[in-house]
Amino acid sequence: MKIQEILKDSNYKLSLFNESYIEKLENSIFEKELKNGKAYYIKCMVRNKDIKLTPEEIVRQLYLMQLNEKYGYSFERMQVEYIVNFGREKKRADIVIMDKIQPTVPYIIIEVKKPKLKDGKDQLKSYCNATGATMAVWSNGEQITYYHRKDPNYFEPITNIPTEKQSLRDLLKEKFYIDDLIEKDELKNQKKSLKSIILDMEDEVLSNSGVDVFEEVFKLIFIKLYDELQSTRDRDRMIEFRKYGESDSELKEKIEELFDKAKEKWTGIFKDDEGIDLTPSHLSVSVSSLQNVKLFNSNLDVIDDAFEYLVNKNSKGSKGQYFTPRYVIDMCVKMLNPKEEEYIIDTASGSCGFPIHNVFDVWKKIYNELGIEESHLFTAEKKHARALDYVKEKVFGIDFDKKSVRVARMLNIIAGDGHTNVLNLNSLDYGRWEESTKDENWQDTYFDGWRRLKKLRKNRNSNKEFEFDIVMANPPFAGDIKEGRILARYDLGKKPNGKWQTKVGRDILFIERNLDMLKSGGRMAVVLPQGRFNNSSDKAIRDFIAEKCRILAVVGLHGNVFKPHTGTKTSVLLVQKWDEKLCPKKDDYNIFFATMQKPSKDNSGDKIYVKDENGQNILDDHDHLIVDHDLYNHDGKTEDGIAEAFIEFSKKEKLSFFI
Structure with a gap:
């Protein structure tokens, strides 16, 4: 078997993959005559060109199949050897699934070139932080690990990645209600003020975002107040103004839907066609900054x-x-x-x-x-x-x-x-x-x-008294x-x-x-x-x-x-x-x-x-x-x-x- 021949003496295994995938890959391998002898090749489903097979390439091609057939991601949405910039240095991520809404932005990064988990995870963290990708996967064909990038310093292990029709929120099934917000309220627990949180947001994000800071913070507070109000009056309703693992663009879609509902309920403050001017990544950081703040109290x-x-x-x-x-x-x-x-x-x-x-x-x-x-x-x-x-x-x-x-x-x-x-x-x-x-x-x-x-x-036709x-x-x-x-x-x-x-x-x-x-x-x-x-x-x-x-x-x-x-x-x-x-x-x-x-x-x-x-x-x-x-x-x-x-x-x- 050609695949076993290529894998021998490597640390890569194929126990993660369905036999039908392995058989399909085996049947699509062909030989090329090179100067130093024959080599095995395959036509890559993403790059649409002949690629020489190495142990890591076999695992990559099998995982591409799995992403397509099991998870439903189209090959058009995938990129291989995706360039990640680190200043002047450029590195290449093995597989990247691009965001559905923003097709130029990485959504999930998969690393198969590092057969040891520690090496692979370190590489993934750097790739995710450089691109803003929400999720990461490491595999050597025998083991596989999935991560949710909650913040630059914390990658939370998760049980799988979502299918094309799911979001990470569907997978995590995380629920957060007004009572949870009351418990986690940073203003109470950390004795902060909303002003200090906004100042931090300005320093980290808003001052470099090219937007009207007043307008965008006004919108965010408006939306969050609407969200809290709905969940206070219906205690079984989940808080929506929160990151549940969505990609930045998915989060922006959700927050803009909330904005539309708030404008419909509270008219005369924003124009009907007014939207959020923050980019998905800037909005994501802003939502993270505000999500554990309870705005409604006994007064305003x-x-x-x-x-x-x-x-x-x-x-x-x-x-x-x-x-x-x-x-x-x-x-x-x-x-x-x-x-x-x-x-x-x-x-x-x-x-x-x-x-x-x-x-x-x-x-x-x-x-x-x-x-x-x-x-x-x-x-x-x-x-x-x-x-x-x-x-x-x-x-x-x-x-x-x-x-x-x-x-x-x-x-x-x-x-x-x-x-x-x-x-x-x-x-x-x-x-x-x-x-x-x-x-x-x-x-x-x-x-x-x-x-x-x-x-x-005082007098019907006068605005004086x-x-x-x-x-x-x-x-x-x-x-x-x-x-x-x-x-x-x-x-x-x-x-x-x-x-x-x-x-x-x-x-x-x-x-x-x-x-x-x-x-x-x-x-x-x-x-x-x-x-x-x-x-x-x-x-x-x-x-x-x-x-x-x-x-x-x-x-x-x-x-x-x-x-x-x-x-x-x-x-x-x-x-x-x-x-x-x-x-x-x-x-x-x-x-x-x-x-x-x-x-x-x-x-x-x-x-x-x-x-x-x-x-x-x-x-x-x-x-x-x-x-x-x-x-x-x-x-x-x-x-x-x-x-x-x-x-x-x-x-x-x-x-x-x-x-």
């Missing part, structure tokens, strides 16, 4: 942290508009004490921190009243009808920055189970709102929210408004002598705009530059506020609060509009003053977290890190702060919203 702090970084990095800082740290927002919410029946708006909403945290506060009050316990997956679970009615009808946000509006709409749609009243409008330039509201493209996204907002106008119970905002500080047509709509656009000014600080006009949004007796919390409270040139602004409202409180924030974006000293102003019943006008009354003592961030702008006596970060009852501040008591884990002191003050003063 996890996502806030990431978008604070991303949006500021992209655009907001140039406009002097910065994300308000969520602990500052929570202090304001506690101090203004929103009620289920009250309407609230943020006129410079950014990612909608103020409205969303109002929602959480009111929801907790509703759930406490109903005796429903709040879980650590509060944001993902189906909401009570009262909770949904509140977010659908009473919570609004406006911002002129489209990226921020998209983030805000996503967070609101998720928190509100599909409902949002976040609109892309310029709050200050309300005279031109109709240019947007009559535009069909704008209406496609924002019409429902606009219809609800119109109902709150509204009837909100609460306004909360951190308006942009930077830049002056110079357009005369805008300034002419504001009393603060005039000088004390009655003449119109040529320019006015944007935050000054926002003070008046916010007060116009408030009904009589309504209350406002607004973040302002410290200078507005003590500059002699701003006395007219202070007089304007005092004429229209009772000044409830001024809270000085630490200079590090808005770092690293700005070191501007800021204060929070809380007021209540004069009203005969809720807030009768008086000339002499007490005002609450406080100054934040703990910085909450270091000089670089990184948050400082509460630690135990061993220097370990303390987590709250829902596994969130706790920022070290003195604005309020964090769920009993820290001491009472400024908010609690104000609540005590309000009760003594018999303020309407704490009676």
Whole structure:
């Protein structure tokens, strides 16, 4: 037998192969006369040319047959002696099955030239790492070993390779559910933040991927939130945003299908034809980075942290508009004490921190009243009808920055189970709102929210005054408004002598705009530059506020609060509009003053977290890190702060919203 003659004195055997394969190969061998005698040849099924038979070539040809007949891979999808580049050095992989979707990318690499397993595995690892192949096979005809390349340093043994009609996931039958994600959550177990994970992704992948980092991370978070939501509401559904052994291109197909489903459920955030711009390999690394992170918690702090970084990095800082740290927002919410029946708006909403945290506060009050316990997956679970009615009808946000509006709409749609009243409008330039509201493209996204907002106008045909119970905002500080047509709509656009000014600080006009949004007796919390409270040139602004409202409180924030974006000293102003019943006008009354003592961030702008006596970060009852501040008591884990002191003050003063 010619095959046995060639194999003698080698370490190769044929016990792995079916007798019919061996017989077929034997019958196709032919001789060629060479200078130094006769040699045995075969016509290679992949290369379609005559190849001299050696022991390793026999094993290779038999394995090619097996891949075709047993596993169903076509010879067109296989390559032999595939060139693998290692810098200037080139090596050749014995057999490569190319990816079905990306035919230029290796899917499985097979090594038969190294008859010893250790040598073969080392060679395979280098080939897989150089090409990104998902699986590897070593065989000497007698033994065979299969590997799944889970990461560059870990090749997991598997029982076989998939057939042409299977994926590796089918073979592994690995299952992963929301309860597994809760158990493996890296944010809890490794006390990481989503921001730090995204920074790592940027360093490793995104910065060299040639894509818009904000857009691609936004898409990934959007998709992952959708996936977690489905698996939270159907605990028998497997998590899909996860690598189960698919090739990079198979994974991209799966993630894009998820994206399409998420866009269908949560409309108005991405265009219908929008896809993922990351390459399959870059997407694969990104999915691996995020797959063990649980985004849904008892609130949306996890996502806030990431978008604070991303949006500021992209655009907001140039406009002097910065994300308000969520602990500052929570202090304001506690101090203004929103009620289920009250309407609230943020006129410079950014990612909608103020409205969303109002929602959480009111929801907790509703759930406490109903005796429903709040879980650590509060944001993902189906909401009570009262909770949904509140977010659908009473919570609004406006911002002129489209990226921020998209983030805000996503967070609101998720928190509100599909409902949002976040609109892309310029709050200050309300005279031109109709240019947007009559535009069909704008209406496609924002019409429902606009219809609800119109109902709150004080005068049916005017966008100047509204009837909100609460306004909360951190308006942009930077830049002056110079357009005369805008300034002419504001009393603060005039000088004390009655003449119109040529320019006015944007935050000054926002003070008046916010007060116009408030009904009589309504209350406002607004973040302002410290200078507005003590500059002699701003006395007219202070007089304007005092004429229209009772000044409830001024809270000085630490200079590090808005770092690293700005070191501007800021204060929070809380007021209540004069009203005969809720807030009768008086000339002499007490005002609450406080100054934040703990910085909450270091000089670089990184948050400082509460630690135990061993220097370990303390987590709250829902596994969130706790920022070290003195604005309020964090769920009993820290001491009472400024908010609690104000609540005590309000009760003594018999303020309407704490009676």
